Amino acid sequence: MDLSQILEITSATDPGMVRSHNEDSIASDPANGLVVLADGMGGYNAGEVASGMATTVITTEVAQVLTKVQPYEIDDRNELAATRIVREQILKANTSIYQAAQSQPQYAGMGTTLIVCLFYDNKVMVGHLGDSRVYMMRDGNFSQVTRDHSLLQEQIDSGLITAEQAKTAAHKNLVTKALGIDWTVEPEIHEYEVKVGDIYLLCSDGLCDMVSDEDIGMTLSMLGANLKLATQQLVQMANDNGGRDNVSVILVRVLKEYPAARGAMSKFFAWLK
Amino acid sequence: MAKLILSMDGLVLKEIPLTKERTTIGRKPHNDIQIDNLAVSGEHAVIVTILNDSFLEDLGSTNGTLVNSNTVKKHFLQNNDVVELGKYKLKYIAEPGAAQPAEKADFEKTMVLRPSAMRAAAEQAKAMTAGGAQPQAAEAARVAALQAVGSAAQAAGIAEKPAVAPAAPAAPPPPPRPAQPLGAIQLISGANAGKELELTKPLTTLGKPGVQVAVLTRRPQGYFITHVEGANQPTVNGQSIGTAPHALKDHDLIELAGVKMEFFIKT
Numbered sequence: 001m002d003l004s005q006i007l008e009i010t011s012a013t014d015p016g017m018v019r020s021h022n023e024d025s026i027a028s029d030p031a032n033g034l035v036v037l038a039d040g041m042g043g044y045n046a047g048e049v050a051s052g053m054a055t056t057v058i059t060t061e062v063a064q065v066l067t068k069v070q071p072y073e074i075d076d077r078n079e080l081a082a083t084r085i086v087r088e089q090i091l092k093a094n095t096s097i098y099q100a101a102q103s104q105p106q107y108a109g110m111g112t113t114l115i116v117c118l119f120y121d122n123k124v125m126v127g128h129l130g131d132s133r134v135y136m137m138r139d140g141n142f143s144q145v146t147r148d149h150s151l152l153q154e155q156i157d158s159g160l161i162t163a164e165q166a167k168t169a170a171h172k173n174l175v176t177k178a179l180g181i182d183w184t185v186e187p188e189i190h191e192y193e194v195k196v197g198d199i200y201l202l203c204s205d206g207l208c209d210m211v212s213d214e215d216i217g218m219t220l221s222m223l224g225a226n227l228k229l230a231t232q233q234l235v236q237m238a239n240d241n242g243g244r245d246n247v248s249v250i251l252v253r254v255l256k257e258y259p260a261a262r263g264a265m266s267k268f269f270a271w272l273k
Numbered sequence: 274m275a276k277l278i279l280s281m282d283g284l285v286l287k288e289i290p291l292t293k294e295r296t297t298i299g300r301k302p303h304n305d306i307q308i309d310n311l312a313v314s315g316e317h318a319v320i321v322t323i324l325n326d327s328f329l330e331d332l333g334s335t336n337g338t339l340v341n342s343n344t345v346k347k348h349f350l351q352n353n354d355v356v357e358l359g360k361y362k363l364k365y366i367a368e369p370g371a372a373q374p375a376e377k378a379d380f381e382k383t384m385v386l387r388p389s390a391m392r393a394a395a396e397q398a399k400a401m402t403a404g405g406a407q408p409q410a411a412e413a414a415r416v417a418a419l420q421a422v423g424s425a426a427q428a429a430g431i432a433e434k435p436a437v438a439p440a441a442p443a444a445p446p447p448p449p450r451p452a453q454p455l456g457a458i459q460l461i462s463g464a465n466a467g468k469e470l471e472l473t474k475p476l477t478t479l480g481k482p483g484v485q486v487a488v489l490t491r492r493p494q495g496y497f498i499t500h501v502e503g504a505n506q507p508t509v510n511g512q513s514i515g516t517a518p519h520a521l522k523d524h525d526l527i528e529l530a531g532v533k534m535e536f537f538i539k540t
Contacts, residue, residue: 041383111385131383151386165343178385205383215475222478223488225502233490237475240492 004030006258007119010227011035011250014235016206017243023047024204024248025112027055032066033119033258034059035250039132039204041178042101042110050097050112050180057093058116065089071120072260083189086116086127090179090187097180111181115146115202117252119194121260127189130175133208135216136192137199137224142217145192145200149177172209199224200252203234206245210238220251227251275327277320277356278364279306289363291327296320298358299332312336312359320350325368329356455539456496456521458489463532471539472496480507485530489521496521496536503530 009030015022023040025048036058040051062085071082093114101107113130126134126145131153134145147153151174155161161169179185199220207216215237223230231249238247277296279287289296289306298306299317308317314334321328327350331338339357340348348354352367456472458479470477472489478501480486485503489496497518500506506513507529509521521527525536 039383041385113383161343168341173383174386175383176386181385218474218476222476223501225482225486226500229488229499229501233476233488236490236492 001120001258001261002031003033003119003258006254006256007033008227008253008255009035009250010231011248012231012235013248014239014243014246016246017239019244019246021045021048022246023051024206024246025051025055026202026248026250027059028250029059029063032063034062035115035117035202035252037115037132037202037204037248037250038112038179039130039206039246039248040110040112042107044106046101046107046110047112049100049107050110053097053100054093054112054114054179057096058089058114061089061092062086062118070260071118071125080191082118082120082123082125082191086118086125086189087187090114090116090127090129091185094179094185095183098183101180109181111178113175113204114179114187116187117200117202119252119254119258122194122257123191124194124200125189125191127187129177129179129185129187131205133201133203133205135201135203135213137201137217137220138195138197140221142213142220144213146188148175149188150175172205194254196254196257198254199227200254201234202248202250202252204246204248206243206247207234207238207249209245210241210243210247224253227253275322275325275350275368276366277306278366279308280362280364281360291320291322294322296322298363306363308358308361310359310361313361317358318356326350327365334358453491453493453495456489456491457537457539458527459535459537461526461533461535479527479534480530487527487529489536490518494520498527498536 007030009028011026011028013022013024013026025038025040026036028035036055038051038054040047042050065085069081069085071085073081075081075084097110097112101110113132114128115132115134116127117134118125128134128146129149131148131150133148136143136145151171152166152169154176156163156166177185201216201220211234216234219230219233219237223233231251234249235247275291277289277291278285279289293305296306297304297316297319298308299315300307300309300313301315304316314336316332317334318329318331318338321330329338329340329345329348329350331346336359337344339345340354350365352365354365356363356365458470458472460466460468472491475491477489478486479489485505486501487507488499488501490499497520498507498509498514499518500514500516506515507527508514509519509525509527521536523538527534527536
């Protein structure tokens with residue numbers, strides 16, 4: 001099913017005001033309903049290599065798999081195909097990055113955060129690792145969808161510090177999960193129902209560290225009519241506030257419903273359940 | 274050389290250079306920094322200094338140690354950190370010239386907390402709970418492990434790059450917006466003619482949704498107007514602004530969705 005007429009996708013990535021390199025990488029495949037964002041880390045250009053590999057591997061592999069499998073199908077292990085596709089392609093990217101890091105000394109220790117969103121059948125499957133985020137704007141309410149895999153978030157969860165203290169904490173930069181740093185990884189994957197008019201925001205920490213959630217939400221509610229402008233505005237706000245890190249933004253608006261066109265057989269099975 | 278400035282109620286009492294590898298702080302006389310106050314424990318805290326880096330550790334004091342108003346057990350001291358023990362304040366001043374802005378930016382970079390470190394901490398927590406098998410103790414141990422990993426990881430991050438001197442906290446809050454003139458819009462025609470709108474927010478939208486909307490953005494460089502939606506673009510001083518942002522000057526005349534308004538700088 002071609003989703004390019006159903007999802008409006010705009011994106012921007014910018015090195016920011018301080019860094020010379022852009023270690024972020026973004027990719028989108030509107031027809032397959034896939035958007036990917038990665039924020040790489042590692043010395044010299046290794047961060048760019050890791051994030052670039054992540055987005056490339058995942059977009060090409062997912063497109064490949066979708067020619068054979070439909071994301072709404074339930075496989076013989078009683079698992080939704082979308083979950084499996086997202087997990088397996090993340091693991092594939094993990095292996096590629098890990099092996100590159102092992103074999104090339106200049107890439108040793110490289111890794112990347114990751115957000116993968118696969119839209120299908122009026123739903124979205126979100127896989128993530130690290131401190132890049134997904135937010136959602138629905139009916140004027142702005143909320144954060146993903147929870148960071150960061151030391152800070154774990155400390156907040158265990159009650160060591162409050163969200164207020166977290167804003168000035170000294171170790172904002174420590175992530176507890178990332179792609180490509182170990183031979184295997186456990187991505188966090190969740191499925192969400194999608195409503196027409198929803199706007200999904202994928203961003204690297206260069207945006208959410210520099211611009212308050214309140215200002216991001218305000219931008220989306222005010223400029224939601226012009227997604228391209230909203231994207232530029234978000235990057236500009238991060239840079240106006242100092243732009244200390246690379247900034248990447250992907251916005252996805254759902255224009256129409258997109259129920260999967262299931263075959264007669266699967267309709268029959270759905271009826272049986 | 275790094276030093277501490279001891280003060281109480283804003284009154285500077287003493288300056289203490291951190292010459293020793295271990296500088297102890299407490300109420301008892303054998304401490305390197307003696308603070309004779311009942312709110313301070315006998316052996317309250319210790320500062321371990323290795324080359325240019327100093328680490329503060331609370332020694333299980335009764336009333337705790339605060340750094341920049343946050344309770345800490347272990348803390349990697351950064352320039353201008355304020356350590357509080359009861360009413361007393363110790364300000365940490367790093368060696369002058371040691372903090373390099375470029376290196377500070379480097380320290381801000383995202384780093385992975387190696388899973389092995391987390392596992393070690395989890396095992397440590399497990400070992401700790403094995404002794405006192407109480408649920409609260411288990412939770413406390415897990416939390417302590419989390420904290421320990423935090424400081425250890427931070428210390429490790431520094432240790433990998435010995436050139437990195439204690440700089441400002443890794444992620445200081447965004448610098449306050451420089452004082453910039455406040456702009457406002459006064460409506461000249463339409464139903465609300467004469468009404469004034471102060472542009473205090475970073476974004477203000479004008480117009481009718483679905484017909485014609487423009488946004489006024491407040492930036493460090495000044496105010497800009499940008500077309501958002503609608504078939505027609507707004508005009509400034511009679512000229513259409515197109516789709517790109519247009520910088521606004523004092524007393525510019527804007528026309529949007531049939532309404533005329535004037536932009537002006539208030540202060």
